[in-house]
Amino acid sequence: MRIVLIGAGNLATQLGLSLAEAGHEMAQVWSRSMESAAALADLVGGAAVTDLGQIETGADVYILAVRDAALPEIIPLLCQGREKGGVVVHTAGSVPMEIFEGLARHYGVCYPLQTFSKSRRVNFKEIPCFIEGNDDYAISELKRLCASLSDHVSYLASADRRYLHLSAVFACNFVNHCYDIASDILSAHQLPFDVLLPLIDETARKVHTLTPQAAQTGPAMRYDKQVIQAQAALLADMPQVRDLYERLSRNIHRNAIRG
Amino acid sequence: MRIVLIGAGNLATQLGLSLAEAGHEMAQVWSRSMESAAALADLVGGAAVTDLGQIETGADVYILAVRDAALPEIIPLLCQGREKGGVVVHTAGSVPMEIFEGLARHYGVCYPLQTFSKSRRVNFKEIPCFIEGNDDYAISELKRLCASLSDHVSYLASADRRYLHLSAVFACNFVNHCYDIASDILSAHQLPFDVLLPLIDETARKVHTLTPQAAQTGPAMRYDKQVIQAQAALLADMPQVRDLYERLSRNIHRNAIRG
Numbered sequence: 001m002r003i004v005l006i007g008a009g010n011l012a013t014q015l016g017l018s019l020a021e022a023g024h025e026m027a028q029v030w031s032r033s034m035e036s037a038a039a040l041a042d043l044v045g046g047a048a049v050t051d052l053g054q055i056e057t058g059a060d061v062y063i064l065a066v067r068d069a070a071l072p073e074i075i076p077l078l079c080q081g082r083e084k085g086g087v088v089v090h091t092a093g094s095v096p097m098e099i100f101e102g103l104a105r106h107y108g109v110c111y112p113l114q115t116f117s118k119s120r121r122v123n124f125k126e127i128p129c130f131i132e133g134n135d136d137y138a139i140s141e142l143k144r145l146c147a148s149l150s151d152h153v154s155y156l157a158s159a160d161r162r163y164l165h166l167s168a169v170f171a172c173n174f175v176n177h178c179y180d181i182a183s184d185i186l187s188a189h190q191l192p193f194d195v196l197l198p199l200i201d202e203t204a205r206k207v208h209t210l211t212p213q214a215a216q217t218g219p220a221m222r223y224d225k226q227v228i229q230a231q232a233a234l235l236a237d238m239p240q241v242r243d244l245y246e247r248l249s250r251n252i253h254r255n256a257i258r259g
Numbered sequence: 260m261r262i263v264l265i266g267a268g269n270l271a272t273q274l275g276l277s278l279a280e281a282g283h284e285m286a287q288v289w290s291r292s293m294e295s296a297a298a299l300a301d302l303v304g305g306a307a308v309t310d311l312g313q314i315e316t317g318a319d320v321y322i323l324a325v326r327d328a329a330l331p332e333i334i335p336l337l338c339q340g341r342e343k344g345g346v347v348v349h350t351a352g353s354v355p356m357e358i359f360e361g362l363a364r365h366y367g368v369c370y371p372l373q374t375f376s377k378s379r380r381v382n383f384k385e386i387p388c389f390i391e392g393n394d395d396y397a398i399s400e401l402k403r404l405c406a407s408l409s410d411h412v413s414y415l416a417s418a419d420r421r422y423l424h425l426s427a428v429f430a431c432n433f434v435n436h437c438y439d440i441a442s443d444i445l446s447a448h449q450l451p452f453d454v455l456l457p458l459i460d461e462t463a464r465k466v467h468t469l470t471p472q473a474a475q476t477g478p479a480m481r482y483d484k485q486v487i488q489a490q491a492a493l494l495a496d497m498p499q500v501r502d503l504y505e506r507l508s509r510n511i512h513r514n515a516i517r518g
Contacts, residue, residue, distance in 0.1 A: 010476065067481055068478070068483050068485065068486050069481075069483050069484075069485060069486075094478070094486045094489055113455070114457060114461060115458060115462055115465065115476045116476065117474060117476065119469070120469070126457050128454045128457065160448055160450065162490075162493060163445065163447070163448045163493065164445070164450060165490070166444055166490045166494070167441035167442075167444040167455060169477055169478065169479075169490060170441040170504075171437060171458055172461075173477030173478075174503075174507045174511075175437045175459070176471055176474055176475050177471075177510060177511050178430060178434045179429075179430055179471035179474075180471035180475065182427070182429040183426075183471050185429070186422065186423070186426045188422070189419055189423075191419065191422065191423060191426075193466075193471075195372060195387045196372070196430045198386055198387065199373055199374060200463050200466065201463055202374055202381065203374055203431045203435055203463070204460055204463040206376065207438050207452075207456070207459065208456060209379070210376065211442065211452070212436075212438035212441075212442050213439055213442075215435055215438075216435050217269065217376065217431070217432060217435075218428055219327070220428075221432065222326055224326060224327050226327065226328060227327050227353045230353055230421070231425050234421060234425055235425070240506070240509075240510055240513070241510075244507065244510065245428075247502065247503060247506070248433045248436055251500075251503065252436050254499070
């Protein structure tokens, strides 16, 4: 398929690489900065552009992979006054498909449930992709496109997708923040972060076979008050982290009683 | 070596299995309940006992693998009035070695940095073990014992071990709680937890090659206010979780600015 990629960030980079590898033709790569557009176009093919008025009308799919907050500004500029036969899609978990209403003829969403960094290649085949479309044409085109990238394509309406995105924020962004706090605590005492990797890996592996509730361990789970108080005291010079420690411990205990 | 195991919970079970596999002789397994002691003794060998007065005096190492809060009660009962030639050790991250002072002759700590559940076998070879001893004899015996179990044995004093334990609570217990919240959100909308597994795995894998700070992604990192507000609103009926969501998002944003 002939594709226009709007964006050159973490997701756009990984998506562009996987699309090119799957044999799709990259027509154009747009970014606000020519440097970013050109860097990604160099990697995945196509012309680098910074003017949304220069986006061609002949592509099969236009993929928006920009920060959510930029969509309300970019979508009208991309769609206005120029009939496009192709399907216009965004990739945002929390933005409803209806953002395209009245602006495009065929539109939809393709939400890949993964964390993307520019420097880390990901295997798109394993990434669950959740699609949605406004008509049969959009849906069938998106199915075709996503099936060429991933082995796990499902249909999911916007109302449910926002809960999926919210759960991903806990399972990824907040999890990584916990890693970050652990790293801060260790480096303050000249201990290397690497010692935690077997623990981090096992914690992730456990929930492949146990529910998170059954996998829970630690002082908060046992409600070992003395340890909890002593650990909170160690965080005296990190008040926000101490506060998180106490709230997370209370919540774990509450769930343990409930469970 | 000839070993007495005090405890029959998650850690005692995994430790006992690995000790038996490494060729050590299990002399006795103690638990408050005969049922638990007998179940573990069946698995790892040795006699099941529930009376601390019946613990033999001829073992090389006495390993306490009980909840931290039970140590101040069990240690005096285990040690009192009976000269033991062997080394008495506990396995708790947050309890200082000095808890044995005046009660045992040779004592120490062996802290395996991992999350243990009864039903999940772990590969002890990969688990970092942090040891501490009160004299050369205790240290050399603990080194010998731990080297037979793990390829990653280091010496770490109690003062630093509590920070290591604290970091592990963030990297494991709090991480798992985030998985648990994600699971609750999904199940409230009839979505299966399994869809998150590739994301959970990649989040863990990323910090093998990137620092957690460099690996951070998501709406809080970008400080996408609209998404943050909309996601907090979705948690209206889970006030404690909503509160965590807002605090974690603010902290991520603070770190992003600082970083």
